[in-house]
Amino acid sequence: MSEKQFVTQIADINDNFTQWYTDVVLKTELVDYGPVKGTMVIRPYGYAIWENIQKDMDARFKEAGSQNAYFPLLIPMSFFTKEAEHVEGFAPEVAVVTHAGGEKLEEPLAIRPTSETVIGTMYSKWIQSYRDLPVIMNQWCNVMRWEKTTRPFLRTSEFLWQEGHTVHASEDEAMEETIKMLNVYKDFMNETLALPVLCGRKTEKEKFAGAVATFGLEAMMRDGKSLQSGTSHYLGQNFSKAFDIKFLDKDSQLKHGYTTSWGTSTRMIGAIIMTHGDQRGLVLPPRVAPIQTIIIPIAAHKGGVIEKAKEIESVLIKAGVRAQTDVRDMSPGWKFNEWEMKGVPLRIEIGPRDIENNQVVLMRRDTLEKQTVSIDELATAIPALLDTIQKDMLKAAEVRRDAKIVEASSLDEILKGVEGQNFVKAGWCGCRECEDKVKETASATARVMCDEEGVPEVCAICGKPAKHKVIFARAY
């Protein structure tokens, strides 16, 4: 099969980005559709990315003082009504268990869409004194939010995520934790996913149901749309009052704690695909790539080629590289295409002539550049090159994004900006009507506020004095 024929299996990334995404996630065997509408199966190649994400992120959480725990999947429906905004936000999306063990349940149970309510209930039982604070726990689990329109990784009825839930003695401490975890996420996305993210506070309209303030991490996809890749919420005393999380303070007063929550999900895999992918398919950052280096024997039938390839594989594995040799009975060209589509960061080609010259040909997936390297140097050259690729991918994504951030001073300019597949920065008066108008006119939403850059004088929508600088964009 020629490369051209092979590539045509994936829709054109510029003509039809939506179809390109679907083709890529299915053909690289990251996911498949589950039998129930809106569900996905995460196949081994996709799940291995998630495992790498979990391992890296989990170490960062523990470093930040968090402990893992596990709370029940099922939550009594009545729990949701305890926090007024929370129930309004989540009740419409909930999947409900009404029968179990052959009987109708006395009270219907929700499959968790998020766990503030059940974790809050347990915290109220466990926390007595200021000595018990702060409480910082995280859980890795599945959650369910019933959605009308779904797409693998981006929006599915069930998804995998982590949710951190903390309790603090003071407002300041809780706000500090909220920002600290926002930065843990930001560092992780930069360093491990090579994902540049814009961080900032969300508007009232866009914040989490029940939060005092939500901070989001927004990444720009290849089509100029934004993907919310994580959120960190300062919940004030909303949940501690609703769930009675109280502690006896040093001054012998009984006080409500201040809580936070923060989460990221398998959605991040969607962000990786749509930030780094190209016409040939996936481009995976080395740190999360299930296979970091694929070794392709050339003229594999010739004596010694497969042996040498396997020898190099061993050397690389010993050097800490996730390396694999493709010994299948297929042409090298076919294998090149397949592993490029699957986004493996580095390819090693090795044939009889290379062995004679004690060298291999390397190809970088991100730049498609080739180079020749001595076999003796591979154990140091490959890890170094993987590091370089990791850093270069972040830089390249930053350059692409920064070229597509524009400023606007009218609704019309906001419309033109998002139609040109840009993030649009504009002054905003702070009122909901102007935010709604942007949504109606440009199908764009306020992603995050970036007041620290300096707030423009007037609102781009209504012309009244601006209170904030906002990034508007179309979003997944």
Added chain:
Amino acid sequence: MSEKQFVTQIADINDNFTQWYTDVVLKTELVDYGPVKGTMVIRPYGYAIWENIQKDMDARFKEAGSQNAYFPLLIPMSFFTKEAEHVEGFAPEVAVVTHAGGEKLEEPLAIRPTSETVIGTMYSKWIQSYRDLPVIMNQWCNVMRWEKTTRPFLRTSEFLWQEGHTVHASEDEAMEETIKMLNVYKDFMNETLALPVLCGRKTEKEKFAGAVATFGLEAMMRDGKSLQSGTSHYLGQNFSKAFDIKFLDKDSQLKHGYTTSWGTSTRMIGAIIMTHGDQRGLVLPPRVAPIQTIIIPIAAHKGGVIEKAKEIESVLIKAGVRAQTDVRDMSPGWKFNEWEMKGVPLRIEIGPRDIENNQVVLMRRDTLEKQTVSIDELATAIPALLDTIQKDMLKAAEVRRDAKIVEASSLDEILKGVEGQNFVKAGWCGCRECEDKVKETASATARVMCDEEGVPEVCAICGKPAKHKVIFARAY
């Protein structure tokens, strides 16, 4: 608080084993009860054990050729009816989602009690040719089985587990996989949980709903009852026919595959508690203990004691030991009791006089033996001692168990055997009636068959010729 006072917080292990278990799991903060009846919250100390189990087991699975994946939580109810025995076994325990997104669903959905049906459906889509086989996948997830009587770790409506699902081209290969994974479990339980287990085939009555043959791993608890700690099922073509898992074989014939499944769960934590625990509380095997060595400063207010303790902690952490210093403002005696209850394998006591002598006092949790060790030797002595404890705990549990395995040649002897808190080996004719009679008379079930030891001449229950040798026991 004196040790006596402290110990009385836990029920007597000999007088009331059931209460002892409940006291231990709650007071050591392994778990708490969830708000929905029959659910549990796994608290950080308990979850850290599960994380250690997962990490060790997962590496063994990957070594055995398995890849992780994730399949949906919700399964259409109609899937269960496709395999006749399977639906009969699981339908009564299923929790059912009938409403979602504010609407009644067209078809009710089951929360997975196990995933043969949904994974089988996906396999039938993915598998085309003999080249695609074997398929060996595992998932770590939550499952739900609605139970009337529940106890933390042992039987809860929701629990965490792993389930492996494989497809093979031949009966032999599938049976080989079934036994291979049984042995992976056995090695893991021996080496990592210090748990001696009796492995063997289950009777028809006790096998998995839908299996051709189930192999179980049975561990003896302190009260002589058996805890099924894992199972490996040979499913033949039952599920491949029900879910249409077919492949084009080398001979160009379309054939049904042969499948297996195998699982272990958070139940194993219950097995650890009830195998190794004693009057003072938990005794954790070093390999899964969240804290392997607790360092207690004596006369901590004296200059240099806490500093030295922290220095030792660093040395041990560098040597790969999960070490922690207890610097809380409590008496050493109080701390001794608490960490003994929590089952930390090794305790280091260090006070001013020890520092003068360049030594520490060590106490082993399993034997309660004390010894003095030079501070300079700790980096090698502690890891070595943890290895010794790990091995000694397995040996001690084996000795305890083997002393409580008896042979019986009549129903009356079976009854006496189990009443004496033993495992009872007896000949069995193979008929269901005799099995039921043991259940009625002695409240014991056939745990596994051990024909390889030599089958007795007659059935201990009916006196007819015996076909099998069976281990009868009361079970959790």
